[in-house]
Amino acid sequence: MTSTKKMLFVCLVIILTGCVTKKEGMPKIKQGVFGTLNWIEGNMMPSPDEPKAKAHKVVTRELQVYEVVTFKDVEGEAPLFTKVKGRLIKTIKSNANGFYECELAVGEYSVFTVEPDGKLFANNFDGSGKINSINVMPESTIKLDIQINYKAAY
Template sequence: MNKYSNLIYGCILLLFLFSSCKTNKISTQGIKGQIYWVEGNQMPQATGDTSTSFSPAAKKPVKRTIQIHQLTHINEASLGDYLFGNIETPLVASVETNNEGEFSVKLPPGKYSIFTVEEKGYFASIFDLDSYIHPVIVKENEWSNVEIIIDYKASF
């Protein structure tokens, strides 16, 4: 009996170990991208020789906190002059960029809205035709790439 009970316990242990090693689908998809900062005069400047000189400030990688919410409609967030205030949809994930503004976050398939955390609110400048704020779709086994340009202190 002792020989068989050890065999049964061993089989149960192996079953437990293998069942806890199933693949995690979240690890194969999500959102990744880079954040840039642009400020100042971005307008072309006329020179004296009838040509137009254009030397806008370059976009610079910037470190930020990214907040990812469930897909958010413009009516589900308060909008100030340039930044959003309260966002009514649930926060799904928050991630810090590195010094080069790069980030990646694993997410299950779904529709999300992306915001950067600024000193006085949340920034997003992309909207779809249905007025959803910076919508991003995550599909199974795919990474959605985004580029965010924070430009609320720029003049165009």
């Protein structure tokens, strides 16, 4: 193989690899929610004496999607809840890369991760008390990356 052909071959491999990488994390669904789950743990404060903890790692978790709920609809303390008194719409699971996607009808939903101890995690709340809420519109997807950070110090 000549050096020009080798160079073209290397360029082609790089281009094709880039295309495959771009597809990772892209939803196949037409309407609903998708994202990545990241585990964050340890000291996240900048300090001259202590090294900063590793920023994050992707994790596999089960997720539960409910009709939108507020603090009056849950038991336990934020961000870990013991029970959600709402209508469970879907249960899904993220893959080994932390990626998940869920086809949903138009509407408003709350998304929780199920932690290893069985508690439900959500750390995003709006001014009216809605917990980790998303609003699915017709023919659209919502990217919701979740930072599971209840063992991190900021």
